[in-house]
Amino acid sequence: MDNRKQAQTETLAHGDYETGLTETDRLDLRVWLRLLTCSNLIERSIRQTMREQFGTTLPRFDILSQLDRTPDGLTMGDLSRRLMVSNGNVTGLVDRLVGEGLVLREPSPHDRRAQLVRLTKPGKQAFADMVPAHAALVKAHFSGVKREQLTALHDMLGQLKDSLNDSNNGADSA
Amino acid sequence: MDNRKQAQTETLAHGDYETGLTETDRLDLRVWLRLLTCSNLIERSIRQTMREQFGTTLPRFDILSQLDRTPDGLTMGDLSRRLMVSNGNVTGLVDRLVGEGLVLREPSPHDRRAQLVRLTKPGKQAFADMVPAHAALVKAHFSGVKREQLTALHDMLGQLKDSLNDSNNGADSA
Numbered sequence: 001m002d003n004r005k006q007a008q009t010e011t012l013a014h015g016d017y018e019t020g021l022t023e024t025d026r027l028d029l030r031v032w033l034r035l036l037t038c039s040n041l042i043e044r045s046i047r048q049t050m051r052e053q054f055g056t057t058l059p060r061f062d063i064l065s066q067l068d069r070t071p072d073g074l075t076m077g078d079l080s081r082r083l084m085v086s087n088g089n090v091t092g093l094v095d096r097l098v099g100e101g102l103v104l105r106e107p108s109p110h111d112r113r114a115q116l117v118r119l120t121k122p123g124k125q126a127f128a129d130m131v132p133a134h135a136a137l138v139k140a141h142f143s144g145v146k147r148e149q150l151t152a153l154h155d156m157l158g159q160l161k162d163s164l165n166d167s168n169n170g171a172d173s174a
Numbered sequence: 175m176d177n178r179k180q181a182q183t184e185t186l187a188h189g190d191y192e193t194g195l196t197e198t199d200r201l202d203l204r205v206w207l208r209l210l211t212c213s214n215l216i217e218r219s220i221r222q223t224m225r226e227q228f229g230t231t232l233p234r235f236d237i238l239s240q241l242d243r244t245p246d247g248l249t250m251g252d253l254s255r256r257l258m259v260s261n262g263n264v265t266g267l268v269d270r271l272v273g274e275g276l277v278l279r280e281p282s283p284h285d286r287r288a289q290l291v292r293l294t295k296p297g298k299q300a301f302a303d304m305v306p307a308h309a310a311l312v313k314a315h316f317s318g319v320k321r322e323q324l325t326a327l328h329d330m331l332g333q334l335k336d337s338l339n340d341s342n343n344g345a346d347s348a
Contacts, residue, residue, distance in 0.1 A: 015255030016256060016335075017258065021243070026309065027328065028312050028313050029312050031324055031327055031328045031331070032312050032316070034328060034332065035212060035331055037335060038209060038334050039209055039213035040213075041339075042209070042338065043210065044258070069195070070194055081189030081190070082189050082190060082194075083191070084191065084215070135200065135203065139200070139202050140341060141337075141341065142205060142337075144334070144337020144340060144341065149330055150201055150202065150205055151201065153330045153331075154204060156319075156330065157212055159323065160212050160327070161208060163316075163317070164215045164315060167318065
C-alpha cells in the first residue's frame with residue numbers, strides 16, 4: 001500500500017509530456033516538451049480557478065482582458081489574432097458577451113464596413129472584479145523562480161518568439 | 175493601401191497574447207503571456223503539419239509517441255497524466271487507434287484488473303513514419319536560438335516546472 005502510494009506520487013510528479021525522454025533525445029525536443037508542460041500546468045490551473053471562482057471560461061476572460069487593454073475597441077480580426085484562435089471561435093464567444101451586456105459592437109469611425117468590439121461599463125467592472133484573483137494566481141505560479149531568473153526567462157522567450165515569428169513570416173511569404 | 179498593408183504586417187508580427195501589455199504590467203504576467211504565446215505558436219504549427227502531411231491530429235501523435243517510449247505499455251491513467259488531459263478524452267482516442275489496429279489493450283501482468291495500452295507493429299511503423307517530419311519541425315522552430323541559450327532555457331523551464339509541481343502538490347495535500 002505504501003509502495004503504491006509512493007508510485008502514485010512519483011507519477012504525479014513526473015507524469016507529463018517529458019516522461020520517458022532520455023538524454024539522447026534532442027535538446028530542442030526536450031525544450032519544446034518542457035515548454036508545453038509548463039504552459040499546460042499553468043493554463044490548467046488558471047482555467048480551473050476562473051471556472052470555480054467566477055463561473056467563467058479562460059477564453060472569455062482572455063477576450064475581456066484584450067478589450068480592457070484597448071479602450072477604443074478592436075476588430076474581430078485583431079481580437080482573434082491576439083487570442084491566437086480562429087475568427088469563428090471568437091465570434092460565438094463575443095456574441096454571448098454581447099448578449100450579457102458585457103461587450104458591444106459598433107461601426108469603426110475609420111472604416112464604416114468594419115465593426116469594432118469594446119467593453120461596456122458592466123464588462124469593464126466584471127473584468128476588474130476578476131483581475132486580482134488572476135494576478136495572484138499568476139504570481140503564485142512564478143513565486144518559486146527568482147526575479148533575475150524570471151527576467152532571463154523573459155528575455156530568452158523573447159528571442160524564441162522573434163525567431164518563431166521570423167520563420168512564420170517566411171513561411172507566409174514563401 | 176500601403177498603410178493598410180503595413181498595418182497588417184505589424185498586426186501579424188505583434189498580434190498575440192502580449193499585445194497591449196505595458197512596462198508597468200507585472201513581470202510574472204509578462205513571462206506567462208510570452209510563454210503561452212510561444213507554446214501556442216509552436217503547437218499550432220505542429221498541429222497543422224501533422225494534419226496536412228499525415229492526416230492525423232496532434233493528440234493522436236502524442237499518444238503514439240508516449241506509447242513508443244514505453245514498449246511494455248501504459249495504463250490509461252498513466253497515459254492521460256502524461257498527456258495532461260482527462261481520462262475521458264484519452265479513452266475515445268485510444269478506442270479509435272485500437273479500431274485502426276495501431277494500438278492494443280491487454281491485461282497488465284502485474285495487476286489483472288488493470289489494462290495496459292501498447293503499440294502494435296503497424297502502430298510502431300505509423301509512428302516511425304511521422305517522427306522525421308515532427309523532429310524537423312521542432313528543430314526548425316528552435317533554429318533561431320543558439321545552443322547555449324537553449325540549454326539555459328531548458329534549465330530555467332526546469333526550475334519553473336519544479337516550482338509548479340511543488341505548488342500543485344502543496345495544493346493537493348492542503
